[in-house]
Amino acid sequence: MTKQMQETTDFVAVRRPSVLSMVFQFQSLFGLVAVFVAAIVFSPSRNGDLVFLSSGNLFNVVRAVSEIGIIAVGMTFVILIGGIDLSVGALLGLAAVGSAVLLVENDFGLVPAVSIVLLVGLVFGLLQGVASAVFKIQAFIVTLAGLQIARGLARIWSGGQGVAIAYGDGPGEAPMTFSLLGERTFNGLVPIPALIFIVIAVAAILFLRGTAFSRHVYAIGGNEKAARLSGVPVTRVKIIVFGICGLLTALAGIIHAGQLNQGSPNDGIGYELDAIAAVVIGGTSLAGGRGSVLGTVAGALLLGVLNNILSLNGVNNDIQLLIKGFVIVVVAGLQQLRPAA
Amino acid sequence: MTKQMQETTDFVAVRRPSVLSMVFQFQSLFGLVAVFVAAIVFSPSRNGDLVFLSSGNLFNVVRAVSEIGIIAVGMTFVILIGGIDLSVGALLGLAAVGSAVLLVENDFGLVPAVSIVLLVGLVFGLLQGVASAVFKIQAFIVTLAGLQIARGLARIWSGGQGVAIAYGDGPGEAPMTFSLLGERTFNGLVPIPALIFIVIAVAAILFLRGTAFSRHVYAIGGNEKAARLSGVPVTRVKIIVFGICGLLTALAGIIHAGQLNQGSPNDGIGYELDAIAAVVIGGTSLAGGRGSVLGTVAGALLLGVLNNILSLNGVNNDIQLLIKGFVIVVVAGLQQLRPAA
Amino acid sequence: GCGTTSENRGGGTQQQGAPANCKGPAGKYVIGMSQANVAEPYRQRMDDDIRAAARGVPQFEVRFADAQQDNARQVSDVDNFMTQQIDLLIISPNEAKPLTAVVKKAYDKAIPVLVLDRKVEGDAYTGWIGADNVEIGRQAGKYVAEQLLPNGGKIAEIRGLAGSTPAKERGDGFRESIRGRNIEIVVSQDGDWLREKGQEKADAILKSNPDISVIYAHNDPMAEGAYLAARAAGKQDTLKFIGIDGLPIPSGGLKAVEAGRLSATLIYPTAGREAVESAKKILVDCQQIPKTQTLQTQLITKANATEVYARANGG
Amino acid sequence: MPLVELVRIGKSYGGVRACHDVDFTVHSGEVHALLGENGAGKSTLMRVLCGDVTDHSGEITVAGHAVRFHSPADAQKAGIAMIHQELDLVPGLSVAENIFLGREPRTRLRTLDRRAMTRETRDLLRRTGIDLDPRRMVGELRTGEQQLVSIAKALSLDAKVLIMDEPTSALSSAEVDRMFTAIAELRRGGTAIVYISHRMDEIGRIADRATVLRNGSVVAQFDARDMTADQAAEAMIGRPVRTMFTAHHTDEAGEKLLEVNDLVVPRSRPGRRDPAGISLTVRRGEIVGLAGLLGSGRTELLETLFGAGRRWTGQMFVNGRPVRPRNPRHAIRLGLVYVPEDRRISGLCLDHSVLANTVLSIVDRIARLGVVPRRSEVGQTRKIVRELGVKLATVYSAVATLSGGNQQKVVFGRMLLTEPDLLLLDEPTRGVDVGAKAEIYQLLGKAAQRGIGVLLASSELAELVGVCDRVIVLRGGRTVAELTTAHAGEADLLAASMGEVVPL
Numbered sequence A, B: 001m002t003k004q005m006q007e008t009t010d011f012v013a014v015r016r017p018s019v020l021s022m023v024f025q026f027q028s029l030f031g032l033v034a035v036f037v038a039a040i041v042f043s044p045s046r047n048g049d050l051v052f053l054s055s056g057n058l059f060n061v062v063r064a065v066s067e068i069g070i071i072a073v074g075m076t077f078v079i080l081i082g083g084i085d086l087s088v089g090a091l092l093g094l095a096a097v098g099s100a101v102l103l104v105e106n107d108f109g110l111v112p113a114v115s116i117v118l119l120v121g122l123v124f125g126l127l128q129g130v131a132s133a134v135f136k137i138q139a140f141i142v143t144l145a146g147l148q149i150a151r152g153l154a155r156i157w158s159g160g161q162g163v164a165i166a167y168g169d170g171p172g173e174a175p176m177t178f179s180l181l182g183e184r185t186f187n188g189l190v191p192i193p194a195l196i197f198i199v200i201a202v203a204a205i206l207f208l209r210g211t212a213f214s215r216h217v218y219a220i221g222g223n224e225k226a227a228r229l230s231g232v233p234v235t236r237v238k239i240i241v242f243g244i245c246g247l248l249t250a251l252a253g254i255i256h257a258g259q260l261n262q263g264s265p266n267d268g269i270g271y272e273l274d275a276i277a278a279v280v281i282g283g284t285s286l287a288g289g290r291g292s293v294l295g296t297v298a299g300a301l302l303l304g305v306l307n308n309i310l311s312l313n314g315v316n317n318d319i320q321l322l323i324k325g326f327v328i329v330v331v332a333g334l335q336q337l338r339p340a341a
Numbered sequence C: 001g002c003g004t005t006s007e008n009r010g011g012g013t014q015q016q017g018a019p020a021n022c023k024g025p026a027g028k029y030v031i032g033m034s035q036a037n038v039a040e041p042y043r044q045r046m047d048d049d050i051r052a053a054a055r056g057v058p059q060f061e062v063r064f065a066d067a068q069q070d071n072a073r074q075v076s077d078v079d080n081f082m083t084q085q086i087d088l089l090i091i092s093p094n095e096a097k098p099l100t101a102v103v104k105k106a107y108d109k110a111i112p113v114l115v116l117d118r119k120v121e122g123d124a125y126t127g128w129i130g131a132d133n134v135e136i137g138r139q140a141g142k143y144v145a146e147q148l149l150p151n152g153g154k155i156a157e158i159r160g161l162a163g164s165t166p167a168k169e170r171g172d173g174f175r176e177s178i179r180g181r182n183i184e185i186v187v188s189q190d191g192d193w194l195r196e197k198g199q200e201k202a203d204a205i206l207k208s209n210p211d212i213s214v215i216y217a218h219n220d221p222m223a224e225g226a227y228l229a230a231r232a233a234g235k236q237d238t239l240k241f242i243g244i245d246g247l248p249i250p251s252g253g254l255k256a257v258e259a260g261r262l263s264a265t266l267i268y269p270t271a272g273r274e275a276v277e278s279a280k281k282i283l284v285d286c287q288q289i290p291k292t293q294t295l296q297t298q299l300i301t302k303a304n305a306t307e308v309y310a311r312a313n314g315g
Numbered sequence D: 001m002p003l004v005e006l007v008r009i010g011k012s013y014g015g016v017r018a019c020h021d022v023d024f025t026v027h028s029g030e031v032h033a034l035l036g037e038n039g040a041g042k043s044t045l046m047r048v049l050c051g052d053v054t055d056h057s058g059e060i061t062v063a064g065h066a067v068r069f070h071s072p073a074d075a076q077k078a079g080i081a082m083i084h085q086e087l088d089l090v091p092g093l094s095v096a097e098n099i100f101l102g103r104e105p106r107t108r109l110r111t112l113d114r115r116a117m118t119r120e121t122r123d124l125l126r127r128t129g130i131d132l133d134p135r136r137m138v139g140e141l142r143t144g145e146q147q148l149v150s151i152a153k154a155l156s157l158d159a160k161v162l163i164m165d166e167p168t169s170a171l172s173s174a175e176v177d178r179m180f181t182a183i184a185e186l187r188r189g190g191t192a193i194v195y196i197s198h199r200m201d202e203i204g205r206i207a208d209r210a211t212v213l214r215n216g217s218v219v220a221q222f223d224a225r226d227m228t229a230d231q232a233a234e235a236m237i238g239r240p241v242r243t244m245f246t247a248h249h250t251d252e253a254g255e256k257l258l259e260v261n262d263l264v265v266p267r268s269r270p271g272r273r274d275p276a277g278i279s280l281t282v283r284r285g286e287i288v289g290l291a292g293l294l295g296s297g298r299t300e301l302l303e304t305l306f307g308a309g310r311r312w313t314g315q316m317f318v319n320g321r322p323v324r325p326r327n328p329r330h331a332i333r334l335g336l337v338y339v340p341e342d343r344r345i346s347g348l349c350l351d352h353s354v355l356a357n358t359v360l361s362i363v364d365r366i367a368r369l370g371v372v373p374r375r376s377e378v379g380q381t382r383k384i385v386r387e388l389g390v391k392l393a394t395v396y397s398a399v400a401t402l403s404g405g406n407q408q409k410v411v412f413g414r415m416l417l418t419e420p421d422l423l424l425l426d427e428p429t430r431g432v433d434v435g436a437k438a439e440i441y442q443l444l445g446k447a448a449q450r451g452i453g454v455l456l457a458s459s460e461l462a463e464l465v466g467v468c469d470r471v472i473v474l475r476g477g478r479t480v481a482e483l484t485t486a487h488a489g490e491a492d493l494l495a496a497s498m499g500e501v502v503p504l
């Protein structure tokens, strides 16, 4: 994490006009394109068609990254203000458990259940925001504690075991609508979670470009003191950002429960690293103030494509680890090849 | 995680090191003392003696944190320069596997085996340092990739299964000396790993106080550009720091293998978060430039004592998670109670 | 657990600790249960079984520790139990070798030790209770070879966490019994025991190997994940899935077989109930227990799933 | 033979030519002033010489030998040291550690010789007349004090060539005098000094020669001793400059805009001299100055008024209404704005564009349904950038790529966009070139005419006398004098700042 004070020209919180700079603003897409091309080259083929490129497979990739992707969108906000959120994996578990318990054991309707779970995620995030912004405890510590608390709550709420979700209209059954989360639409092609991910991502991209709030977010990450002196409501923005991350994580947790037809207190273990990885590979700086949701989406897809093509080729799992490691470094290294400042 | 510069400008304004400031310099010890006192209060007692305070138990605590503690010492250096090392858990696994394979399968002597493993750790760390310092890839990404590579190598080196270590003089047996790592000395009281941890910690504390190198480490984390302009060999120092972390991690891996009589490719999963947590709870800023090994040791012990007292009281695991989360936030919050900025 | 017990009375049953610890029905006993990783449903159920069974023994108080899949942590957990001077240790070790020393230490302090599921080395423990994973793998292979693919065919394997013993043994046993049956494992991927990993791996497997007809997963959660992937690809009816564990819980394999998502599962008994029974024998009844109790697995298909589920839950 | 010779030095940043075919020589024992407006290329040229910028064209010779520096360390070995314009100190290290960074004294055991470090630093500080504890953390020091540390550090390097890039921009005249004594001593010892400053009076006092850069090229060379400030300014800007100070003096005082009574910031930390019992008024259309030595409490006072300080007692009225700004946001809503003294630490998001920095304070005001209309933000930015004459490639350039003075103007522009009633300015022209200063003064004048009030803290006495109606002098956190510039001059201000009794 070098401090790029003097020489940085690549990020500006607003679009830049020249063609060259356009290309480099989207440099995080480079890695994705490179990995995508490699995936095509190495794709196994069947009946002359490339398996990797079949629409079914591509949607599988998007589906597989959708939960991490949604969380990573929220994580992007947190990292942009110079924070970090380690609690997301555990909070996803809590949300998945909550969905299952409320729908199945408490027989809540779809809307109340989903609303409550989203509210839980939001409040959890806001509380972490308060601890970090008001009490000025490093976000790393706050959310590390949050991780344990969320995991503990999930275990208590579920009684330690996964809560299975059965569908139907009877008591102890979740409404059929909820099962849509595990389904595909448009002729069984497009997985619903992938759709949700895309909607969230597009909304977040637009949101982070055009709104006053997003300017505040970038400014806080860029120089918190300057932001405060410029009249940015720093504390409030920080709290809200953690709230957004919590809310999106809860959404991912609901999707998780819907996809897997169960909510287990162990869901989401280790997701925090995956989400942070997507953000950082997408070119967002852990120091805050620089980055984009578009980059994050590219980062998440890159990791998904990589996993997918390695699995499609049935590559030995140990070798997969090596390849993933090297590809990640190389992609990140390529991103450094920008026009010298 | 606000930027270093801002934070320190509204730092304690003391003309000279007063008693008060001395106290607050060691504020990271506060949390440890608080948790320690709480542990005494809540300790179960037997025959009128406090179980927690029995020397056997205290040494258990130190033994239990020794591996994470040694890694955390190395991690402190990395975090002080504003970096992070996610590869340590996997590298510990690689080192543990390496120790077992070299001693048992390749029948290397103690010194060659240990030297090779330490060298592997050192080189692994140095390479990560090069990627981060020379190619300017964010340390988070470099070491995330390093994590996967180390884990993959460990799987391959071990053949995917834990390699058991038997002791003796025959072929396929490790020298008895190695088994000392699992033993205790001074009347079976003091575990060797605890001793090693203490030695490393003391050495690192002295090193970070007394050498020019250490000033360079702090300077790089505090203001990299200023360090460079002052003639500090920034790139070299960064590379060495990652090397130190790799080396200490390898040492922890050797101890791990010795304590558990096996090297398994799954050893050390998740240790990175524990080590970083010890550093951060110890008061070192993730932004770099501020912190101490003493704090880290306190952080590691704090977590160890917390785990220990909860276990001694037979607290339910789910509740343990909640308590740990709250204690961590509260302790970190207390640390903020320095003379107001 | 619900398997029948074949007690191997041949093993060394000298238990020097038993008499010292046995205070009869009048005593009060603290039992320490060191679990490798409650994040696995199978192990959570093991703890739950112990908890439930112990409720029937008023003299027992059981304390649970969770090592979170870390050998070193489990060593500390046992250390802490010894500091608490527990009367009996139940341990389900994360791995054999690393826990051997500390188990021996407890045993040498005259604390009776019951080892569940995975083993430790040597014989410094009071008794081992568990099932045979190689045998389970064999039965799974036999079921595939005889019932699902009598004429041979291609299958995929989704394995447990690399490096864990059950993953290896279930793979080995399976291969043993399909040998020469014209069945080919065309692809084998690690699913780390996790449902979502099973789903993700199966997604890719179904794309790259559309000609497989069976997915053998090393546990039920991964088999369920694979089923979900197949359903998304519209292949849930043409493919067959088999898993292992057969936990009698709503999210477990018995229900999945009953609902027809899995063709079969094999019971992997938790040994929880048996452990408490043995503990009672040692501490309350002052009896000896066999060194080895191998619990039998049971093949579960749609035919017996409902009944076994009911029986396991006291129905 | 010149000690250092730069021949045809060129350096571009993307499309911007910071230096173009510059020839520049330095002789032993001379003070060579380097002049030019903001963005002329002064810092860039000197960063080439001190090994910080390495990808330049042209040659460098030192004592007749061609050299090529690959790092600042190389240049230091060749005897060339530089005090950078943007203070480059490590906040987490002590004064002594900063001074010896990269060349720490060691004991026989190769460990850090802390004792020697502290002793030598104390000597050094004493010799240069700086009153600081060597063990204090640099991060605790105010800007001016940090500047003193940088100077002390440079002086200790025993350099043959010492480059000082605006070393005094945050210092008041008493400290400047002391620095000049130290510089004179160095020069007598044969050290060559390159001196960059926008304070023209300083140039006349110490420089032997002056070179003027404009748009990256040398446009004039003077014998500094008989150069007039007007000549220099004309060479820098390329046209005659109108009188610096648009002597603005309101005769009929407007209604009271700001009134402060008995403001006390309770002392709560050792070593602080906080504002104590300050009372002042700023009327509409009035420019009120704040004078004082380093650490007299000016910054703290302004921060307090802006809601960015610490808890305080007393009364504050804005437009006659009692107020108590809770935080900067609240203060801005009350019609106050604040231009902080250190732009890099408190003023700017350096990585972000000029646009993003400039509109930061008004984004939520101009947003419709939360969305910032692009046309309006770009329009506002372009307008203010033009008004202030900010030199930049496009409004999308990162602020970090602007020259120091232009960065200052960006902060200034942001504040003006909020259309405030009262400007709280802390050294607003620090590092700003003469032309731009004149523009800023005009702007202040115009603002005042529109009925805006200004409270201006400055270390440049000429500025205070030239621009303000009244000047309040602080010393040790207290008001010690209030002078009307119609009747008092720089000497009176200085005397009051130094603690000599001046009738209020």
Ligand SMILES: Nc1ncnc2c1ncn2[C@@H]1O[C@H](COP(=O)(O)OP(=O)(O)OP(=O)(O)O)[C@@H](O)[C@H]1O
Pocket (backbone or CB within 6 Å): A006, A007, A341, D013, D014, D016, D017, D018, D036, D037, D038, D039, D040, D041, D042, D043, D044, D045, D085, D391, D400, D401, D402, D403, D404, D405, D406, D431, D433
């Ligand atoms: N890192 C950089 N990236 C891009 N452009 C830069 C960079 N540094 C300087 N420039 C540009 O080079 C030109 C010269 O800048 P320089 O800092 O040398 O000016 P200066 O004469 O020192 O100005 P000032 O008096 O304001 O300090 C300016 O146009 C500036 O915007």
Ligand SMILES: Nc1ncnc2c1ncn2[C@@H]1O[C@H](COP(=O)(O)OP(=O)(O)OP(=O)(O)O)[C@@H](O)[C@H]1O
Pocket (backbone or CB within 6 Å): B009, B010, B011, B012, B013, D140, D141, D142, D143, D144, D145, D170, D271, D272, D273, D274, D292, D293, D294, D295, D296, D297, D298, D299, D300, D301, D341
């Ligand atoms: N945040 C702070 N941390 C440490 N010391 C401070 C701080 N703020 C003010 N001081 C000290 O309080 C005194 C008053 O400082 P202040 O900055 O208000 O004065 P000033 O007149 O504006 O000085 P300067 O010219 O340096 O800006 C100084 O001695 C300064 O060192």
Ligand SMILES: O[C@@H]1[C@@H](O)[C@H](O)OC[C@H]1O
Pocket (backbone or CB within 6 Å): C040, C041, C042, C043, C166, C193, C218, C219, C220, C244, C245, C268
């Ligand atoms: O699912 C079980 C897994 O969690 C455990 O570790 O090993 C046995 C498996 O059946």
Ligand SMILES: [Mg+2]
Pocket (backbone or CB within 6 Å): D042, D043, D044, D085, D165, D403, D404
């Ligand atoms: Mg400059």
Ligand SMILES: [Mg+2]
Pocket (backbone or CB within 6 Å): D298, D299, D300, D341, D426, D457
């Ligand atoms: Mg000031």
